[in-house]
Every structure is written in C-alpha cells, then in structure tokens.
Amino acid sequence: MKRIILFVLTNVMVVAVLGVVASLLGVNRYLTSSGLDLGALLGFALIMGFGGAIISLLISKPMAKWTSGVRIINQPQSADEAWIVETVRKLAEKANIGMPEVGIFEGDPNAFATGAFKNSALVAVSTGLLTGMTREEIEAVIAHEVAHIANGDMVTMTLIQGVMNTFVVFLSRVIAYGVDSFLRKGEERSSGPGMSYMITTIVLDIVLGFAAAIVVAWFSRHREYRADAGAAQLLGRRQPMINALARLGGMHPGELPKSVAAFGIAGGVGQLFATHPPIEERIAALQNAQG
Numbered sequence: 001m002k003r004i005i006l007f008v009l010t011n012v013m014v015v016a017v018l019g020v021v022a023s024l025l026g027v028n029r030y031l032t033s034s035g036l037d038l039g040a041l042l043g044f045a046l047i048m049g050f051g052g053a054i055i056s057l058l059i060s061k062p063m064a065k066w067t068s069g070v071r072i073i074n075q076p077q078s079a080d081e082a083w084i085v086e087t088v089r090k091l092a093e094k095a096n097i098g099m100p101e102v103g104i105f106e107g108d109p110n111a112f113a114t115g116a117f118k119n120s121a122l123v124a125v126s127t128g129l130l131t132g133m134t135r136e137e138i139e140a141v142i143a144h145e146v147a148h149i150a151n152g153d154m155v156t157m158t159l160i161q162g163v164m165n166t167f168v169v170f171l172s173r174v175i176a177y178g179v180d181s182f183l184r185k186g187e188e189r190s191s192g193p194g195m196s197y198m199i200t201t202i203v204l205d206i207v208l209g210f211a212a213a214i215v216v217a218w219f220s221r222h223r224e225y226r227a228d229a230g231a232a233q234l235l236g237r238r239q240p241m242i243n244a245l246a247r248l249g250g251m252h253p254g255e256l257p258k259s260v261a262a263f264g265i266a267g268g269v270g271q272l273f274a275t276h277p278p279i280e281e282r283i284a285a286l287q288n289a290q291g
Contacts, residue, residue, distance in 0.1 A: 010056075010063065018051045031193055036177045041170060049166030057158040060114045061101075061122050068112075070103035070124045080130065084142070088123050091143050094234050095150035097121070104130070109251045113145035114154060121149045128251075137247055140231055140240040147230025153223050160219050164212035172204035213273055220275040225285050238286045245286075249279040 022028040027043035030036060056063075064070060076082035081104070088102045098119030109128040115121030123145045130138065148154070180197035228245070232238040276282075 014052050014055050018048055022047050041173055045166045045170035048169050050162035053158045053162040053165060057116045057154060060116060064114045064122060068105045070105045072101055072103045087139050087142055091146040091234050095146050097150050100149060111141050111145055113148045118149055132251060133247055136240045137244040140235060140244040143231035143234045144227050147227040147234060151226055151230060161216055164215055168205060168208040168212050172201050172208055175204055176200035217273050217275055221277045224276050228282055228286055229289060232286060242283050242286050245279050245283050
C-alpha cells in the first residue's frame with residue numbers, strides 16, 4: 001500500500017508541476033479559434049513527455065529507498081555487509097564509475113541499480129538474494145547492476161521513455177482534433193473542441209500509451225543482454241553470471257517498485273511488456289558470446 005500511495009502522489013505532483021510549466025510558457029494553449037497550433041502542441045508534448053521522465057529519473061534514488069525500504073550501508077555491521085560494500089567498490093573501479101551507495105532491502109531474491117548520474121548511483125540487493133545465492137553468484141548479480149550504471153542505462157531509458165511519451169501526447173491530440181473536426185463539420189467552433197475531442201484524446205492516450213510501453217519494454221530487454229555481457233566482462237569470465245541466472249531461474253524473484261523494476265536482475269518474462277528476457281535466453285546469449 002505504501003508503494004501505491006507514493007507512486008500515485010508522485011505522479012500527481014509531477015503532472016501538476018508540468019502543467020504549471022506548460023501554462024507559464026503558454027504552450028498549453030495549442031487549441032485556438034483558428035485551429036490547432038502545431039508548434040505550441042509540440043512544445044506541450046515535449047514538456048509533458050520529457051518532463052515527467054526526467055523528473056522521475058532525478059528522484060529515482062530517494063523514491064527507490066522509500067518504496068523498497070532500502071537500508072543504506074554507511075558502516076558495515078557484519079562481515080557480509082563489509083564484503084558487499086567492498087565488492088561494489090571493486091566492480092565500480094573496474095567499470096570506471098564513482099562508488100555507488102550500497103543498500104539492502106527485505107524481500108525475495110532481486111537486486112537493482114538506480115540514480116540519475118553514473119557517479120552517484122545506488123546498488124541494492126535483497127535479503128532473499130543474499131541468503132539464496134553463493135558469494136560468486138551474488139558478485140555476478142552486483143556486476144550486472146554496476147554494468148547497468150556504467151552503460152548509462154538509466155539515462156538511456158529516460159530518453160526513450162521521453163520520446164515515446166512525446167509521440168503519445170502529440171499524436172493523440174492531432175488525431176483527436178481531426179476526429180472532432182470531422183464529427184462537427186459545419187458547426188460553429190468558437191466554443192472550442194467538442195466532447196468527441198476529449199473522449200478521443202483519452203482513448204488514444206491509453207491505446208498509444210500501451211504501444212509506447214511495448215517499445216520501451218523491447219529496449220529494456222535488449223539492455224539486459226548488454227548488462228549480462230558487461231557483468232561477464234567485469235568479472236573476467238562468463239560462468240559466474242550464467243550460474244547466477246540459472247539460480248534465479250529456480251527462484252521466485254521479488255517484486256520491485258515500478259520506478260526501478262526495469263533495472264532489477266529479474267522480471268516478468270515471455271510478455272510484450274516484460275522488461276527482462278527469459279532467463280534461458282539470457283543464459284544462451286552468454287554461452288554463445290564470442291570471447
């Protein structure tokens with residue numbers, strides 16, 4: 001329930017902020033008495049599309065901590081915590097990135113990385129992962145998350161999401177205006193768009209939003225293969241990552257908050273909206289990799 005409330009409140013605040021920005025810039029007045037102002041509409045779409053994605057990226061670390069209950073390891077309280085911090089440090093140095101914050105959260109096996117910048121990211125692992133894997137496998141999972149950071153995946157996914165959001169906002173309103181114009185042909189339009197415009201916009205926002213989500217999920221799955229390969233490169237061999245994935249295949253992965261689900265080590269498989277490829281395909285890709 002805490003995750004849902006925080007997610008809803010965050011999105012409401014983001015939309016409110018973007019609405020104010022669009023109003024101040026005047027791009028929210030793209031519907032005029034003489035027709036659709038495409039320039040203003042594009043500006044509005046860019047603000048709503050990229051604005052939300054960028055704000056989500058900038059607040060990704062604190063949101064991940066709050067929604068997942070991550071406990072940051074500032075001073076290791078056990079030999080295991082000291083090993084985790086040292087492992088992250090070693091892999092971050094190999095990847096040529098700044099030392100991420102390191103945290104642990106309660107839950108079934110999973111791990112994630114998040115953060116807006118490569119040199120101030122967060123790597124978190126679950127208690128289920130720590131108790132269900134060997135140290136070599138845990139190291140491989142951490143290497144996978146460090147590879148996400150080194151590859152700039154958080155920024156890449158934000159840009160892709162921003163582009164898709166922009167297309168959704170722009171196209172839904174252009175098409176809705178065309179539908180409204182056709183249905184109200186010959187009527188006086190001084191009073192603004194009709195109900196058909198509002199309804200069509202809402203329907204197209206949903207339909208095109210699903211289509212955009214499929215594209216974003218495809219990019220996310222492609223990025224997982226790169227992170228697996230990056231982990232193997234950081235470790236100097238593929239077998240630990242293969243073993244970690246095989247182990248995950250026999251576990252029930254823990255659920256992550258929506259804001260970081262795409263950056264976990266495991267996720268839904270076999271679906272158009274899945275952020276992660278099937279475990280078997282990831283293992284096969286590593287086994288078939290050159291070198």
